[in-house]
Amino acid sequence: MRATLRPVLLLVGLAVLIVAPLGESNYVIYLLCSWLIFSIAAIGLNLTLGYAGQISLAQASFMGIGAYSTAILTLAGWPWVVGMLLGVFLCFIVGLALGFPALRVKGHFLAFVTLAFNTLVFLVSRNEEWLTGGTYGLSNMPRPSLFGFSTDNQTHFYYFTVLVFLVSAALMYGIVRSPWGRAFKALRENPIRAESLGVDTRWLTLIAFAIGSAYAGIAGALVSPLVQYIDPGSFALVHSLRILLMVVVGGAGFFFGPMLGAVIVILLPEALRFTEGYYLIIYSAAVIALMVFCPSGLIGIWGRLRDRLGRKPETRADMQAGAQL
Amino acid sequence: MKRRALLVTAAAAATSAFVAVAPVGTAHAAGTVLIPCVCELSGAGAVSGTNYRDGAHLAIKEINAAGGILGKKIEMTDYDTQTDPQTSRALMQKAIDSGAYVVMGTVYSGSTIVNMIVAQRAGVPQITGSEAPNITQKGNPYIFRTSSGAEKGVPSLTPYFKHTLKTKKIAVAWVNNDFGKGGHDVFIKQMKKAGIQVVADVPSEQGQVDFAADVAKIKQSGAQAAFVYLNEEEDARFLREAKKQGLKIPLVGEVTLTGQKVIDLSGGAAEGAFAHVGLATSAPVFKNFVKKFRDAYNRDTDHNGIKGYIGIYAIKYVTEMIGKFDRKAFAKKMHGLTLKASKYPGMMLDTSWDNTGEMLRTSFMTEVKNGKQVVIGTVPAE
Amino acid sequence: MSEFLQVVLSGLATGSIYALAAIGFTLLWQAAQTVNFAQGEFVMLPAFFVLIALHWFGWPLWAALLFGLATAVVVLGLLFKKVVVEPMLPNTGLPLIIATMALSIFLKEGTKKFYGAEAQPFPPLFPQETLHVFGAAVSAQDILNLTVSLAVVVALTLFLNRTRTGRCIQATAQNPAVAEILGVKTKRMVLYTFLINAALAALASFLISPVYLAKFSNGETLGIFAFIAAIVGGFNQIRGALVGGLLIGVLDNLTATYITTSYRAALPLVLLIVVILWRPYGLVGTSEGREV
Numbered sequence: 001m002r003a004t005l006r007p008v009l010l011l012v013g014l015a016v017l018i019v020a021p022l023g024e025s026n027y028v029i030y031l032l033c034s035w036l037i038f039s040i041a042a043i044g045l046n047l048t049l050g051y052a053g054q055i056s057l058a059q060a061s062f063m064g065i066g067a068y069s070t071a072i073l074t075l076a077g078w079p080w081v082v083g084m085l086l087g088v089f090l091c092f093i094v095g096l097a098l099g100f101p102a103l104r105v106k107g108h109f110l111a112f113v114t115l116a117f118n119t120l121v122f123l124v125s126r127n128e129e130w131l132t133g134g135t136y137g138l139s140n141m142p143r144p145s146l147f148g149f150s151t152d153n154q155t156h157f158y159y160f161t162v163l164v165f166l167v168s169a170a171l172m173y174g175i176v177r178s179p180w181g182r183a184f185k186a187l188r189e190n191p192i193r194a195e196s197l198g199v200d201t202r203w204l205t206l207i208a209f210a211i212g213s214a215y216a217g218i219a220g221a222l223v224s225p226l227v228q229y230i231d232p233g234s235f236a237l238v239h240s241l242r243i244l245l246m247v248v249v250g251g252a253g254f255f256f257g258p259m260l261g262a263v264i265v266i267l268l269p270e271a272l273r274f275t276e277g278y279y280l281i282i283y284s285a286a287v288i289a290l291m292v293f294c295p296s297g298l299i300g301i302w303g304r305l306r307d308r309l310g311r312k313p314e315t316r317a318d319m320q321a322g323a324q325l
Numbered sequence: 326m327k328r329r330a331l332l333v334t335a336a337a338a339a340t341s342a343f344v345a346v347a348p349v350g351t352a353h354a355a356g357t358v359l360i361p362c363v364c365e366l367s368g369a370g371a372v373s374g375t376n377y378r379d380g381a382h383l384a385i386k387e388i389n390a391a392g393g394i395l396g397k398k399i400e401m402t403d404y405d406t407q408t409d410p411q412t413s414r415a416l417m418q419k420a421i422d423s424g425a426y427v428v429m430g431t432v433y434s435g436s437t438i439v440n441m442i443v444a445q446r447a448g449v450p451q452i453t454g455s456e457a458p459n460i461t462q463k464g465n466p467y468i469f470r471t472s473s474g475a476e477k478g479v480p481s482l483t484p485y486f487k488h489t490l491k492t493k494k495i496a497v498a499w500v501n502n503d504f505g506k507g508g509h510d511v512f513i514k515q516m517k518k519a520g521i522q523v524v525a526d527v528p529s530e531q532g533q534v535d536f537a538a539d540v541a542k543i544k545q546s547g548a549q550a551a552f553v554y555l556n557e558e559e560d561a562r563f564l565r566e567a568k569k570q571g572l573k574i575p576l577v578g579e580v581t582l583t584g585q586k587v588i589d590l591s592g593g594a595a596e597g598a599f600a601h602v603g604l605a606t607s608a609p610v611f612k613n614f615v616k617k618f619r620d621a622y623n624r625d626t627d628h629n630g631i632k633g634y635i636g637i638y639a640i641k642y643v644t645e646m647i648g649k650f651d652r653k654a655f656a657k658k659m660h661g662l663t664l665k666a667s668k669y670p671g672m673m674l675d676t677s678w679d680n681t682g683e684m685l686r687t688s689f690m691t692e693v694k695n696g697k698q699v700v701i702g703t704v705p706a707e
Numbered sequence: 708m709s710e711f712l713q714v715v716l717s718g719l720a721t722g723s724i725y726a727l728a729a730i731g732f733t734l735l736w737q738a739a740q741t742v743n744f745a746q747g748e749f750v751m752l753p754a755f756f757v758l759i760a761l762h763w764f765g766w767p768l769w770a771a772l773l774f775g776l777a778t779a780v781v782v783l784g785l786l787f788k789k790v791v792v793e794p795m796l797p798n799t800g801l802p803l804i805i806a807t808m809a810l811s812i813f814l815k816e817g818t819k820k821f822y823g824a825e826a827q828p829f830p831p832l833f834p835q836e837t838l839h840v841f842g843a844a845v846s847a848q849d850i851l852n853l854t855v856s857l858a859v860v861v862a863l864t865l866f867l868n869r870t871r872t873g874r875c876i877q878a879t880a881q882n883p884a885v886a887e888i889l890g891v892k893t894k895r896m897v898l899y900t901f902l903i904n905a906a907l908a909a910l911a912s913f914l915i916s917p918v919y920l921a922k923f924s925n926g927e928t929l930g931i932f933a934f935i936a937a938i939v940g941g942f943n944q945i946r947g948a949l950v951g952g953l954l955i956g957v958l959d960n961l962t963a964t965y966i967t968t969s970y971r972a973a974l975p976l977v978l979l980i981v982v983i984l985w986r987p988y989g990l991v992g993t994s995e996g997r998e999v
Contacts, residue, residue, distance in 0.1 A: 027419045034415075055801065101984045108742070109983050111804075112938060115931075116976035126501065127969045135435075135503050136459060139442065227414065229439045234411055241808055248805045280367075280816040287809035292794045295802035369924070371824035501969060528968050532928065534919045537717030538963035538971075545710040558826045558920060565918065569837050570713065570844045590828055590920055592835075 014166075021158045029154045030226075035266045036165045037222045042246040042258030043172050044215025049244070050253030051176065051184040052208035053191075054103070058114035059243040061121035062091045062213040064235030066220025068125065071138045071230055080144030084221035091217030095210035103205050110209070118237045125232040137231030141224050151225070161222055168218055175211065176255060184208055188253065216243075249290060251297030260298055357400040358393075358650060360385075360640065361420040362633075363430035363440065368408030369531065372557075372586075373432040373629045377454050378403060379622055380633030381429055384671065386621075394641045395650070406431055410439040417443045425449055426650055427640050432629055434460060434503040441468050450656050452636040454629055456580070457507035461681040467656050470684040471632035471639075472603045475508040478579050481688060481704045482601050483515045486550060490575055496525035496548035498539055498563060500555045505531075508554040508579060524548050533559055536566040544572050553578045553598075561590035568594035575599060583691045583698045584627055595693045599701075604628035605689040607698040610666075610673055631673070638671025639664065677706065709842025714960040716840070720849035722956020723856035727911035728933035729940065729948035730859065731904035736942055738880040738900040741792055742804050745811035746908070747930020751923065752814055753779040753909035754829055754916040755822050761830070768830055776909045784905030788898055811926065818923040829916035852914050859907065860949045867945070876900060935975045939982045941992025950991050 021029045041059055048056045069090060070083030102113040125132045132138065143151045144160065151157040175181055186194040187201055195201050224230055242265055250261025272279035294301050362381060365374030378401075385399045393399060404420050406413035413431050417440035420428055427450045431437045434457030444451040445465045452469050453460065458476040460468060486492045495516060499509040505528070516523050525546035527539045540563070543551055553576050555563060560582050567576065578600040581587060585606070588595045606615055611631060618626040640655075642664055647654045663677040677685045690702040728750050735741045743749070756778040760771035791810060795803050833847045867873035878886040879896040887893050919925055932955060940951020955975050963971040982989060 025419075025422045027415065027422050030415060030418060049801075055804070104984075108804075109987060112934065113980055113983055115934075116979045119931075120973055120976050123970055123973050135501065135506050136438070139438075227411065227439075229410075229414070229442060231410060231435065231439070233409075233435065245805065245808075248801065252801070278820065281813060281820060284809040284813035284816065288791060288806050288813065291802040291806040291809070292791070295795065367819065367824070371819070375824075530972060532924060534915075534925070534928065535717070535721050535960070537721070538714050538960045539968075541710045541713045541717075542964055542968075558922065561826070561920065562918070569846055571837075586825070590826055592828060 017162050018159075021155050026154050029158050031266065031270065033154075033158050033161045033222075033226050035262050036161045037219045037226065038243065038246065038266060039259045039262040040165055040168050040222070041216045041219035041243050042250070042262050043169060044212040044219070045243055045247045046212075046252060046255075046258045047172065047175070047184070047215070048209045048212035049247055050251075050257065051181070051188055052205045052212075053188045054205055054209055055108055055111035055244070056114045056209060056212065057111055057237065057240045057244065058098070058118045058121075058213070059216045060235045060237070060239035061118040062095070062216035063220035063223060063239070064121055064125060064230075064232075065091050065094065066217035067224045067230045067235070068132055068138070068220075070221040070224040071141045072131070074141050074144075074224070075138060080221070080225065083224075084218065087221045088214045088217040092210050092214040095213035096206060099206045099209040103202055103209070114240075115237065118235075118240050122232050122236050125235070132232070135232065137229060139229040141228050141230075143225045143228070157226065161226070164218065164222060168215060172215070173255065180204075180207075245287065249287065249297055251299030254297070254299045257297055257299050264298070356397055358397045358426050359400050359402070359424050360427055360429060360637070361402045361404060361423065361425050363404045363406060363413060363416050363420050363428055365408040365432055365436070366403060366405035368406075370406075370408035370431075370433045370436075373454070373627070374406070374408070374430075376626050376629035377430070377432050377633040380618065380626060380630035381637045382633075383618060383621055383630075384634045384637035387671075388637065388641055394644050395648070397650075399637070401429070404430075406436055406440075408433055408436065410436045413437075413440045414443055416440075421447045421449050426652065427452060427655065429633065429636055431455065432632075434507065437468075438463075438503065441465055444468070448652055450652055450659070452640065454632040454636075455504075457503045458511060459503075459507060461683045465682070466660075467652075467682075469639075469656075469659055469678060469682040471636045472628065473684055473686065473688065475504075475579065476511050477683065477685065478601060478603060478688065479508055479511040480515050482552070482577060482579065483519050485577070485599075485601070485690065486516075486521060486552075487519050490550050490577075492521055492550045494522050494524045494546075494548050496527065496543040496546055496551040496574075497523060498527045498529065498543065498551060498553050498555065500531050500559060501528040502531050504556070505554055512552055512554070525551075529555065529559065529563075531556060531559070534562060536563045537570075539563065540566045540570050540572055543574075544570060548574060550575045550577060553582055555581065557581050557584060557586045558590060560584075560587045561595070564591040564594040564598065577601075580628065583693050585625060585698060586627065588693055588696055588698065593696070596696070598693045600691050601688060601704065602628070602691050602698075603686065603688045604631040605691050605698065605700055606631070607691065608689050608700050614673060635672050635676070638669070639676070641671070642669050675706075710964065712841055713843035714964045715957055716843050716845050716849065718957035718960035719953055720845075720852045720956070721960070722936075722953040723852045723949075724911050724915045724952070725929070725932045725936045725955055726856045726949045726952025727859060727907050727914075728929055729936035729952050730863065730945055731907040732933045733937045733942045733945065733948045734900050734907075735904050736937070738876055739788075739792065739897050742807065743904075744804060744807040744930065745814060745926075746933045747926030747928070748811045748814040749779075749783050749905065749908040749926075750911045750915075750929050750933075751921075751926035752783065752818065753912040754921040755818055755827075757913065758822070758827055758829070758921060772832075772913060775913070776906065779909035779912075780902050780905045782905075783908060784902040785898070787905070788901040792901075811930065815923050815926060822923070824923065826920040826922040829921045831917035832913060848914070848917065855910065855914065856949060856952070859910070860946055863903075863945050872896075872899065932975065935979045937989075939975075939978055939989055941989025943988065943992045947989050947991040951989065954990075 020032055041063055045056060045059045048054050066087035069087035073083035074080055098117055102110045126135050143157060151160045183199050183204055186199060187204055191201055246261035246265045247258050249264055251257030269279055362378045364378050365371055385401055389398045404416040406416055413436035428444055429452050432454040434455040437453045437455040437460055441451055445467050450467045452471060454471050456472060456474050458474050461474060497512055499505040525543050525548055527542055529539055551574055576598045580602055582598050582600040618630055643655055643658050647658050659678050660680045664672045665675050666672050674686050685706040687706055688704045689700045691698050692701050728746055732743060732746045735743050753775045757771045757775035760766045760774040791806055833851050835846060837844045837846050867877055875891045876896045876899060878891050879893045883893050936951035936955050937948050941947025958974055962974045
């Protein structure tokens with residue numbers, strides 16, 4: 001039953017993605033593109049946070065690196081793909097460079113280093129006008145054309161975004177299912193035991209962080225043609241916090257968590273717009289409540305409900321916490 | 326495994342359900358014309374945006390009471406951009422989708438430069454309150470200002486520095502964002518042309534609280550006067566620090582430095598500051614408006630309230646001139662238009678627009694005397 | 708020379724405020740394993756409690772200040788612990804961090820909605836006279852800030868080391884399980900920590916609001932400086948927070964005056980990264996020993 005159910009559900013999901021923009025206004029399609037782009041960034045952060053257990057507060061700045069490299073290159077006439085690949089490459093390298101020393105020390109130091117990094121990237125993009133257009137930003141980036149097929153039309157760009165999204169998600173699925181992915185899981189569950197089994201925790205965490213940051217680069221490369229205007233403020237610390245929120249609210253460590261989280265974080269404010277000035281208050285209170293009652297995120301709610309309501313096999317009390325070293 | 330897949334379906338279903346019921350475009354009553362306000366009602370620009378909208382509402386009330394524009398009543402929906410450029414862009418799209426005739430907003434330059442691309446593509450005229458120079462330099466035929474850009478305002482100060490204050494060495498303190506950099510760049514060019522040496526160039530961050538270093542640098546540089554181009558709260562903090570450190574040189578600003586808010590927040594340190602102001606709420610010509618605003622909203626307004634008010638009246642007058650609700654004709658008519666206050670009282674001052682949407686109008690030199698902004702002279706429109 | 712002295716003295720005054728915020732942050736981290744991302748808002752809020760008492764109730768200044776302090780201690784100390792931290796206790800770590808991030812937004816937006824978005828003038832606690840020391844202008848407020856921070860550090864250190872309650876708090880911080888076994892009322896010790904943090908935040912609030920003006924967004928920069936000061940100074944020593952705060956205040960001003968103004972904000976960030984990489988326990992902090 002399980003084996004046949006999953007592919008069917010995935011097909012349904014795919015169908016929904018394809019059908020979604022038909023007949024909708026430009027504004028709604030724009031929102032959908034935005035959701036997909038942030039989902040990609042959140043998927044990356046999920047690898048760093050949910051699987052490797054590290055907090056990164058720089059995801060937006062990596063998006064910025066991706067966006068700026070794409071913008072600068074496409075404005076100079078290069079095709080979008082080149083810009084995107086360069087951006088992803090840069091993000092990966094910078095991720096390695098940033099993570100290598102920071103992960104030497106135990107504890108949540110990566111969080112603070114990434115916090116500082118995000119603001120530094122903002123300052124550089126704001127001050128170095130010759131490269132990034134400074135505070136005025138860069139505008140009028142051309143939209144990519146795929147095999148001669150232009151994406152200027154918002155709906156066409158949406159399908160292009162869906163394509164990139166599907167490829168990225170599939171890639172992540174492959175990573176998570178691979179031996180690497182299992183090593184990540186081991187790392188998250190019990191780092192000491194993982195280490196005793198020969199898993200190089202430090203290197204693994206570093207790679208997870210670098211890949212997660214590279215995903216943000218992909219997302220950023222899509223932001224540039226979508227909005228056709230980027231400025232330093234679009235990638236400030238507050239946006240990194242939003243992406244973190246998406247991962248946590250959706251459910252860190254679950255594959256579909258980031259997408260659910262992105263739906264909530266991007267679309268919920270739209271639905272709450274009628275509350276005018278109050279929606280951020282309602283929103284933040286809801287997040288606090290969520291963290292208090294269900295720290296494993298929304299996907300975790302299903303599991304908890306099932307535990308509460310369904311029958312469960314008897315477990316030995318001392319085995320519930322798992323064997324501890 | 327199964328639960329995750331089920332949850333994906335749930336998420337997909339939720340998304341499609343949302344998408345299906347999302348407001349695509351609210352149809353409005355046949356007898357109304359839609360002029361939405363895409364402005365900053367929360368975030369850093371909350372005060373400016375709220376004043377802009379409230380000034381506009383005041384005008385709408387008056388116009389609707391007198392029969393509206395060409396017999397149609399004006400309907401204004403608010404779209405809060407939260408002072409975020411990306412949000413403002415999305416909301417501009419939303420406002421246009423709903424069938425806007427002309428859009429009012431935004432006030433913050435950083436947002437306008439982004440969302441005007443959307444309005445331009447859709448061919449919708451936009452009446453903005455922003456002042457950064459680059460807004461009218463991008464070749465957008467649909468953007469129109471309600472106050473002079475920095476490239477018009479700052480040069481008005483040059484003769485003041487050169488001939489009245491006879492300054493040879495000057496300092497500039499500016500906020501490092503679109504608004505501040507725009508003014509700063511124009512200022513530097515002007516000083517070069519006038520042969521005045523800039524001995525201290527001090528950028529600061531929006532929201533900065535500690536100005537000790539900034540003031541100390543200016544003090545040390547030997548400047549004989551300083552051009553201060555910051556947002557209101559930072560103006561107040563700067564002035565306090567200047568008073569504390571005993572900075573005795575004339576402090577001259579553009580638009581913000583002598584505003585009532587700055588005077589209130591600086592606790593007496595604003596005394597003696599000068600500023601060139603396009604829309605000085607203390608000028609006699611605006612007295613009536615200021616009173617009307619206070620009666621309606623129980624608080625004082627700033628120049629943004631005036632901008633919103635005259636923006637709506639401009640829409641009314643121009644539409645009546647062309648005799649129909651035609652966006653393209655509207656934009657064309659605005660270029661090179663002059664509205665005299667004697668014939669068009671809603672404008673309060675003679676106003677002209679050039680071919681880039683830039684506005685020209687008489688402006689004022691003001692000084693803070695005894696805790697109040699006082700007009701000490703007028704500057705004719707170029 | 709007088710310029711140098713000016714910026715150093717101003718830097719010390721500002722830095723002492725960062726220190727107060729950092730001390731509370733450090734205490735919470737140590738004693739309650741709580742990384743409080745809302746610390747900046749904790750310093751922003753008490754000023755508004757005072758303004759409410761002044762303008763809505765019409766009370767005199769001294770009563771308003773007491774009201775502000777009391778409300779801060781109850782809301783930011785007691786309520787924060789009971790409503791936000793305690794229910795999450797087994798899960799400290801990421802969910803708590805996210806919750807405090809959400810809390811900072813909640814407090815910020817709440818203040819903006821219920822009081823107002825504009826900056827509010829705040830009555831000064833000390834006369835605004837300025838003294839001139841070798842050509843540098845120092846206000847009575849600056850001296851007060853510095854004195855208060857030093858006094859707080861001394862008082863807290865004495866409290867933690869010399870009194871029984873203080874030592875119980877330290878025991879709870881070092882090893883709660885063993886402390887509990889030895890008869891220390893750990894829950895109450897943790898509560899005291901939260902109350903102390905709230906009181907410190909209120910104090911910082913009253914000291915800076917006359918100059919900074921009370922505004923809902925004040926917490927943003929203050930929060931970041933508090934974290935950086937705590938980490939740079941050394942988060943397992945109270946005096947580390949003081950050292951960190953003063954250092955950042957002074958270095959920030961010196962950078963802005965002599966090196967660069969457009970990258971001024973980068974200095975504390977670079978300092979943070981350097982300290983984490985080279986000396987993670989901070990300049991004054993002591994090594995924690997192994998963590999299993």
